[in-house]
Amino acid sequence: LRPAHLPLRLSYTLYYLFFFFSGYYIQEYSNKIKEMIRGWHVIVSWLMFFVIYLLFISVSNRLSISYRGGYSMIGTIALYLTAIYVTHQNNLKRWYIQLGSLCMGVYVFQQFILKMLYYQTYLPQITPEWVLPPIGFSIALLVSLILTYIIRLSKFGKKLL
Numbered sequence: 441l442r443p444a445h446l447p448l449r450l451s452y453t454l455y456y457l458f459f460f461f462s463g464y465y466i467q468e469y470s471n472k473i474k475e476m477i478r479g480w481h482v483i484v485s486w487l488m489f490f491v492i493y494l495l496f497i498s499v500s501n502r503l504s505i506s507y508r509g510g511y512s513m514i515g516t517i518a519l520y521l522t523a524i525y526v527t528h529q530n531n532l533k534r535w536y537i538q539l540g541s542l543c544m545g546v547y548v549f550q551q552f553i554l555k556m557l558y559y560q561t562y563l564p565q566i567t568p569e570w571v572l573p574p575i576g577f578s579i580a581l582l583v584s585l586i587l588t589y590i591i592r593l594s595k596f597g598k599k600l601l
Contacts, residue, residue: 466520474528482525485518497570545588545601546581553580 445451466473492511557563557576567575591597 470524474524477521477525477528479525482518482521485514485521489514489518494570539585542585542588542592542601545591546584548601549584549587550580553583 446454489511492514496511554576557579563575564572588601592601
């Protein structure tokens with residue numbers, strides 16, 4: 441929980457500080473993490489995420505709460521463990537590695553695309569609540585990748601993104 445109403449949006453800074461420090465320490469121990477990760481760690485982390493996500497959805501509808509910190513952190517950990525496991529077990533194709541050059545553009549575009557999808561379309565009204573996040577994620581990722589690829593075709597676009 442973060443203190444509310446601090447000047448200069450410092451309350452948001454305090455909230456994100458935890459994630460920055462977590463990333464720092466995870467990077468510091470990344471080699472150890474890579475060697476420790478097994479397939480069952482990945483499976484258990486995803487099972488935990490889906491169970492907590494579905495429980496949260498059912499409870500939040502009844503209690504009208506909107507805190508998402510718990511399951512989003514578990515989802516991030518599950519995604520991280522999956523990435524570590526897959527890249528440690530397999531030689532990645534060259535095209536897949538080059539796809540990483542589009543990450544900054546995806547980062548820039550995805551928020552705008554998600555806001556447009558959620559607030560400017562009827563997608564939230566016609567989609568069941570439990571399936572909206574994966575659909576939004578898929579659409580935002582695909583559109584962000586396409587836009588970034590197109591922008592990076594120019595010299596200026598490569599420097600920008």
